[in-house]
Amino acid sequence: MDADQNRQALVANLQRVASGDRAALKEVYDATSAKLFGVCLRILGNRSEAEDVLQEVYITVWSKADRFDADRASPITWLAALARNRAIDRQRQLGRRSFKPIDEAHEVPDEAESSLASLLRGEHVRQLQGCMSELDETHQAALRSAFFEGLTYQDVAERHNVPTGTMKSWIRRSLLKLKACLAR
Amino acid sequence: MTDQELSPDEQLAAEYVVGVLTSEERAQAERRIAAEPGFAAEVAAWQERLMPLLAEIEPETPPRVVWMRVAAQLGVSAASRPAGFWNSVAVWRGVAGVASLAAAVAVAALVLTPPRVVTVPGQVSAAAPVLTSIALLKEEAGPTSFVVTLDKAHDRLIVATVAGQAEADRSFELWVLPEGQAPVSLGVLNGREALVLDTAKLLGPDGETANLAITLEPLGGSPSGDPTGPVVASGALTPV
Numbered sequence: 001m002d003a004d005q006n007r008q009a010l011v012a013n014l015q016r017v018a019s020g021d022r023a024a025l026k027e028v029y030d031a032t033s034a035k036l037f038g039v040c041l042r043i044l045g046n047r048s049e050a051e052d053v054l055q056e057v058y059i060t061v062w063s064k065a066d067r068f069d070a071d072r073a074s075p076i077t078w079l080a081a082l083a084r085n086r087a088i089d090r091q092r093q094l095g096r097r098s099f100k101p102i103d104e105a106h107e108v109p110d111e112a113e114s115s116l117a118s119l120l121r122g123e124h125v126r127q128l129q130g131c132m133s134e135l136d137e138t139h140q141a142a143l144r145s146a147f148f149e150g151l152t153y154q155d156v157a158e159r160h161n162v163p164t165g166t167m168k169s170w171i172r173r174s175l176l177k178l179k180a181c182l183a184r
Numbered sequence: 185m186t187d188q189e190l191s192p193d194e195q196l197a198a199e200y201v202v203g204v205l206t207s208e209e210r211a212q213a214e215r216r217i218a219a220e221p222g223f224a225a226e227v228a229a230w231q232e233r234l235m236p237l238l239a240e241i242e243p244e245t246p247p248r249v250v251w252m253r254v255a256a257q258l259g260v261s262a263a264s265r266p267a268g269f270w271n272s273v274a275v276w277r278g279v280a281g282v283a284s285l286a287a288a289v290a291v292a293a294l295v296l297t298p299p300r301v302v303t304v305p306g307q308v309s310a311a312a313p314v315l316t317s318i319a320l321l322k323e324e325a326g327p328t329s330f331v332v333t334l335d336k337a338h339d340r341l342i343v344a345t346v347a348g349q350a351e352a353d354r355s356f357e358l359w360v361l362p363e364g365q366a367p368v369s370l371g372v373l374n375g376r377e378a379l380v381l382d383t384a385k386l387l388g389p390d391g392e393t394a395n396l397a398i399t400l401e402p403l404g405g406s407p408s409g410d411p412t413g414p415v416v417a418s419g420a421l422t423p424v
Contacts (some may be wrong), residue, residue, distance in 0.1 A: 029254070078231075172190070176190055
């Protein structure tokens with residue numbers, strides 16, 4: 001299946017979930033759980049916490065699928081946002097995580113889509129990667145660790161050894177540039 | 185809009201999506217998302233902008249138990265066990281005795297087997313199940329061992345094994361426990377996971393619920409027609 005078909009299947013399954021179809025929930029789970037587990041693991045850095053969050057995510061999908069609006073959000077974005085929000089909230093509850101070495105945090109994957117699920121392929125990946133690469137390298141690294149690991153301004157500032165105020169201005173400037181670049 | 189900076193709302197939306205806010209700030213932002221469609225739209229726009237970054241994250245298959253916990257949690261929340269049910273099972277267990285073997289089979293088998301739905305050839309079409317009721321069968325206070333779903337439209341009961349495997353010379357047998365009557369066998373679970381039956385007889389007078397239990401029996405099932413072995417799992421079938 002290509003990205004469009006995948007997306008349509010996911011949309012259809014989410015709509016079936018909204019009407020109370022358990023089998024559809026399993027289909028959504030099968031299609032997306034590996035990706036979302038990867039997302040949660042990256043933020044939480046701990047398998048058992050990530051498993052708990054993933055469980056909550058699909059319980060939430062079950063109860064809130066009716067709020068998914070295919071006209072307003074892509075299904076994978078909706079699911080990924082759910083997973084990230086849950087994982088970030090859990091990470092905040094657990095308190096500050098122990099930091100991983102910076103090298104690991106700021107690895108920039110090669111341009112190849114590697115094992116990327118075709119689900120995300122249609123989502124302007126290349127455009128975003130192009131815009132990211134236009135950012136100052138340090139700022140880009142900071143934005144990446146903030147996004148992938150769900151770090152607070154304070155934590156990401158410590159990670160990069162700059163004052164929190166400096167980190168805020170780095171990330172805010174990066175976001176402004178990204179928005180302008182993506183609108184081109 | 186200036187190209188020097190984002191509007192305060194837009195900036196907050198972006199920061200929320202990136203994940204740099206503290207929990208208090210996040211909670212505040214979430215209240216605004218719920219209350220202000222304009223702000224919610226800013227957040228949605230930033231989600232669409234930034235989520236493609238997740239393409240870089242390697243997928244990692246979660247352990248199967250995560251799905252089983254999801255299924256169990258959804259079933260549990262839908263279930264309302266009739267009062268007195270556990271008592272009746274406790275009495276029954278007292279009679280049958282609970283062998284340590286049962287506990288070993290039901291609980292220690294953390295090796296999860298994939299839930300399989302096997303239709304009985306020639307009797308059940310491959311039609312998608314219309315699940316109307318679900319039961320999570322487990323040892324009292326133990327983990328879920330079997331998930332039983334009722335497909336009323338096709339008169340079948342689908343049994344998925346979560347944990348536990350009968351020994352080579354024993355069989356799991358599924359029973360329905362009608363109020364005030366002796367247990368009625370629904371069949372032996374030797375790899376046959378879809379049972380075709382008259383669901384009207386299975387369900388209680390309310391047409392919706394049934395109490396189920398699984399016992400460990402001699403190979404091929406109870407020789408007497410009544411349960412002889414220990415109860416390894418039990419639970420109530422309740423409407424989804």
